[in-house]
């Protein structure tokens with residue numbers, strides 16, 4: 001694979017960092033949100049950056065070790081662990097090494113362990129849960145090849161936005177236009193929040209129509225619901 005330009009990355013990543021995973025999910029036509037069971041295991045802050053992909057056989061983490069020593073600081077390792085539930089793929093030692101190397105996060109379609117210790121680390125770990133049983137380290141596996149992680153296609157160089165709602169993937173080729181749409185949606189939502197806040201602060205008789213979104217009445221009319229005043 002050709003290595004994506006880091007300079008361009010940091011510009012786009014900065015723009016993406018102000019926008020939630022849910023807003024990005026709203027503006028992408030395709031299904032780009034990972035399975036709902038994939039959640040932050042030690043949430044401290046949003047995860048926003050460039051994906052580097054790993055594919056593992058069920059229960060074996062050899063190629064995740066490899067990737068940790070290959071990727072660049074700031075990268076996010078995204079791992080197809082095939083939803084394996086009989087052993088954990090990663091714990092404090094691997095996460096600690098990855099953190100020390102400046103890796104921003106690891107997203108795994110599978111389980112992890114050493115919960116208490118992961119909570120102390122700054123690296124953001126996303127997975128489907130915890131289990132004490134450990135992995136094998138024999139391989140095979142792949143690094144920087146196209147994968148599917150928790151239901152979403154991911155290539156190295158795509159962008160990841162993760163937060164407490166989950167993880168979305170923004171295909172590299174669509175990043176600029178997706179950010180533009182997301183910024184528009186964000187502005188719309190901020191405006192709605194202002195309206196809601198103002199309504200809450202108003203005293204006296206309040207008209208419900210003043211707070212409802214402007215598209216609501218039209219949609220309800222089609223279902224025979226009379227207009228509110």
Ligand SMILES: O=C([O-])CC(=O)C(=O)O
Nearest residue numbers: 089090091092093094134
């Ligand atoms: O044994 C492993 O490969 C996973 C683990 O618990 C650690 O990294 O601490």
Ligand SMILES: [Mg+2]
Nearest residue numbers: 091092093114
């Ligand atoms: Mg361990």
